[in-house]
Amino acid sequence: MxxxxxxxxxxxxxxxxxxxxxxLSQALRQALVxxxxxxxxxxxVKAVVLLCAGRTFIxxxxxxxxxxPPLPPHLPDVVTYIEAAKKPWIAAIHGSALGGxxxxxxxxxxxxxxxxxSLGLPEVKLGxxxxxxxxxxxxxxxxxxxxxxxxxxxxxxxxxxxxxxxLVDTLxxxxxxxxxxxxxxxxxxxxxxxxxxxxxxxxxxxGFWESAQMAVSAKAKREVAPLxxxxxxxxxxxxxxxxxxxxxxxxxxxxxxxxxxxxxxxxFFAERAAPRPPELAGVKPRxxxxxxxxxGGTMGAGIAAALRxxxxxIILVERDGVAVERGLANIRAIYEGSVKRGxxxxxxxxxxxxxxxxxxxxxxxxxxxxxxxxxFEDITVKHAVFAKLSDVCRPDAVLATNTSYLDPSQxxxxxxxxxRFLGLHFFSxxxxxxxxxxxxxxxxxxDVLATGFALARLLGKIPVRAGICDGFIGNRILKxxxxxxxxxxxxxxxxxxxxxxxxxxxxxxGPFEAQDLGGLNIAAFQRxxxxxxxxxxxxxxxxxxxxxxxxxxxxGGGWYDYQPGERAPLPSxxxxxIIAREAGGWPQRPWDEASIVDAIVLPMVNExxxxxxxxxxxxxxxxxxxxxxxxxxxHWRGGPMHYAEARGxxxxxxxxxxxxxxxxxxxxxxxxxxxAQAGGFSGLAG
Ligand code: 3H9
Numbered sequence: 001m002x003x004x005x006x007x008x009x010x011x012x013x014x015x016x017x018x019x020x021x022x023x024l025s026q027a028l029r030q031a032l033v034x035x036x037x038x039x040x041x042x043x044x045v046k047a048v049v050l051l052c053a054g055r056t057f058i059x060x061x062x063x064x065x066x067x068x069p070p071l072p073p074h075l076p077d078v079v080t081y082i083e084a085a086k087k088p089w090i091a092a093i094h095g096s097a098l099g100g101x102x103x104x105x106x107x108x109x110x111x112x113x114x115x116x117x118s119l120g121l122p123e124v125k126l127g128x129x130x131x132x133x134x135x136x137x138x139x140x141x142x143x144x145x146x147x148x149x150x151x152x153x154x155x156x157x158x159x160x161x162x163x164x165x166x167l168v169d170t171l172x173x174x175x176x177x178x179x180x181x182x183x184x185x186x187x188x189x190x191x192x193x194x195x196x197x198x199x200x201x202x203x204x205x206x207g208f209w210e211s212a213q214m215a216v217s218a219k220a221k222r223e224v225a226p227l228x229x230x231x232x233x234x235x236x237x238x239x240x241x242x243x244x245x246x247x248x249x250x251x252x253x254x255x256x257x258x259x260x261x262x263x264x265x266x267x268f269f270a271e272r273a274a275p276r277p278p279e280l281a282g283v284k285p286r287x288x289x290x291x292x293x294x295x296g297g298t299m300g301a302g303i304a305a306a307l308r309x310x311x312x313x314i315i316l317v318e319r320d321g322v323a324v325e326r327g328l329a330n331i332r333a334i335y336e337g338s339v340k341r342g343x344x345x346x347x348x349x350x351x352x353x354x355x356x357x358x359x360x361x362x363x364x365x366x367x368x369x370x371x372x373x374x375x376f377e378d379i380t381v382k383h384a385v386f387a388k389l390s391d392v393c394r395p396d397a398v399l400a401t402n403t404s405y406l407d408p409s410q411x412x413x414x415x416x417x418x419x420r421f422l423g424l425h426f427f428s429x430x431x432x433x434x435x436x437x438x439x440x441x442x443x444x445x446x447d448v449l450a451t452g453f454a455l456a457r458l459l460g461k462i463p464v465r466a467g468i469c470d471g472f473i474g475n476r477i478l479k480x481x482x483x484x485x486x487x488x489x490x491x492x493x494x495x496x497x498x499x500x501x502x503x504x505x506x507x508x509x510g511p512f513e514a515q516d517l518g519g520l521n522i523a524a525f526q527r528x529x530x531x532x533x534x535x536x537x538x539x540x541x542x543x544x545x546x547x548x549x550x551x552x553x554x555x556g557g558g559w560y561d562y563q564p565g566e567r568a569p570l571p572s573x574x575x576x577x578i579i580a581r582e583a584g585g586w587p588q589r590p591w592d593e594a595s596i597v598d599a600i601v602l603p604m605v606n607e608x609x610x611x612x613x614x615x616x617x618x619x620x621x622x623x624x625x626x627x628x629x630x631x632x633x634x635h636w637r638g639g640p641m642h643y644a645e646a647r648g649x650x651x652x653x654x655x656x657x658x659x660x661x662x663x664x665x666x667x668x669x670x671x672x673x674x675x676a677q678a679g680g681f682s683g684l685a686g
Contacts (some may be wrong), residue, residue, distance in 0.1 A: 003031035010046040021059035045190035056095025074131035079107035092180035103132040113159040120156025124225040127261030131252030135232040148607040263638030270621035285454035296327015300374035302430030324358040389414040400424040419445035435630035436461040467616035493591040501596035506634030512559035516552035612684040613671030620681035649676035
């Protein structure tokens with residue numbers, strides 16, 4: 001870390017260089033205070049430009065320090081020090097001014113930024129609130145309504161919007177350093193602007209806080225930080241500056257040590273570790289400038305849209321003209337939906353479709369860099385597709401399968417240059433869902449695997465490397481969840497009670513509602529295939545429902561009944577009857593919310609430990625990302641593995657022991673036993 005001071009005439013330029021993102025470590029805070037003191041004492045300096053080296057302005061407090069006691073100088077004091085400087089400080093922003101970085105900029109007399117910069121207070125995404133005056137200064141600068149939006153959403157705004165809000169004084173289109181120095185010269189002899197801390201807050205309309213409270217709590221659901229941030233802004237609008245700062249700091253410090261903040265920090269670091277598997281360090285991915293998708297069903301169309309959204313030209317291949325038209329219509333429907341939801345404009349939708357070519361001619365793929373197969377889950381159909389791709393594609397083209405349940409190694413049999421083949425398992429809807437399971441075979445070349453990770457980055461997805469097994473990481477755990485849900489039914493719980501308990505735990509939907517929405521037939525098809533392989537999947541009630549064609553909402557009923565045209569699930573007498581018949585011989589017991597959650601979540605953890613033990617997943621944190629980004633596990637709980645560790649693995653182990661003694665779960669896995677003994681999953685990971 002270095003902070004250097006250079007001179008351009010009477011302007012001092014303070015350059016912060018603390019790679020990778022100029023986070024405000026203790027050493028940097030100290031250096032900023034020292035720079036401010038030295039420059040205040042230097043009569044030859046009329047104004048100060050605060051600039052950052054590298055790819056970004058200060059991106060916030062150093063999150064690595066949040067598990068330790070705070071060390072002086074504390075950030076609020078650093079900001080106060082800069083705000084009290086005798087000469088104007090000008091924050092010159094490129095990249096991201098986030099969290100503490102923006103708070104430092106708010107201590108400066110002026111803020112200038114390049115148009116590509118973004119500014120924000122993302123603290124709520126880490127389970128905390130801004131802790132260095134963000135909730136107190138922001139409403140004094142841009143008004144309460146804009147401050148509430150920015151702080152409670154945690155989403156940054158672009159520099160142009162920031163200028164319109166009054167957060168940035170001037171945009172600098174040319175070289176930032178030169179532009180900021182010119183700006184500094186233009187204000188050097190003017191009186192200092194009134195510090196933000198001593199400005200008054202504009203009044204709000206009657207009922208403003210009540211409606212903000214309702215809107216924020218509806219969005220936050222059970223996340224604590226957004227409402228606490230709102231309370232801090234409200235207090236800052238109603239109290240004097242000093243007491244508002246004290247209130248903010250107290251809230252920040254209490255949240256910093258909270259379980260939600262610990263969980264969200266775990267997710268933050270997991271998301272940053274996942275895209276960089278150590279074994280691929282230094283491996284150069286292949287170039288991907290064009291892509292094709294084979295199969296235009298729901299998955300294929302979603303994958304095509306995801307690739308297209310990342311700017312790649314796309315060819316969609318289907319078996320005949322009618323199927324091509326259907327595939328193109330599926331992609332078009334995705335873009336029409338995005339326009340309707342206000343996600344993109346009509347012009348963008350037209351442009352995206354213009355970049356998609358539909359064809360039944362594999363010959364068009366002769367010069368394509370990446371082809372993803374998303375056809376029917378049948379090994380013969382897939383073999384036929386890859387045989388054609390082997391014939392027509394360049395030998396260095398990357399070939400991928402989006403299979404969910406088949407073995408990618410088997411699919412790759414017979415492919416010319418099998419080292420260019422891998423599994424890329426997207427989640428539906430593929431243009432929205434963030435998770436991408438990357439599944440190499442034994443023969444996948446390192447640069448092809450690296451291409452999978454590079455593709456994830458290009459598409460803005462969270463990549464997780466998964467080994468080959470039935471269902472990879474996510475669907476393998478899902479099977480356990482579903483089996484558990486049926487065991488609960490057989491021992492006295494109802495679908496509505498189980499769904500309600502899981503929603504109250506934080507999932508967007510319970511297991512039965514989710515199956516009714518997605519349809520029960522795909523899982524039934526997979527169970528049939530598993531039975532052919534000699535396996536014995538456990539789904540006695542789902543099997544009975546499928547036998548009477550209760551496939552879910554699309555067939556008018558599944559685990560629940562539905563009124564025609566309605567989506568509200570209604571308890572079903574037919575289903576209750578089937579459960580009662582199947583439950584004969586099962587011991588009945590009472591189930592409350594907590595015991596339902598335990599009987600579903602803890603067996604997930606048990607299976608996940610087995611997955612780690614088998615090295616199907618490389619890290620426990622990867623499994624957390626799979627469940628959060630693919631299956632709606634509440635991110636503020638940190639994923640099932642973090643949840644289990646936070647709860648204590650000994651307790652988890654004994655709960656599973658009890659469930660399995662009652663015949664309500666599998667026995668604890670060896671992986672779980674050894675992790676419990678070691679006090680964490682890190683020993684299982686590699
Ligand atoms: C805060 O400020 C609280 C204050 O209000 C109050 C204080 C009193 N700390 O994301 P990338 C590391 S809370 C430590 O891949 P990109 C990251 O782990 C903070 N490390 O880069 C990774 O390390 P490695 C509010 C951090 O270019 C490397 O940097 N601020 C931090 O895709 C590259 O990260 C935020 O929440 C950090 N704050 O994106 C901002 N940030 O290479 C969070 C990053 O070892 N950061 N690292 O794996 C971001 O949003 C992105 O990193 C950013 C760059 C957009 C800046």
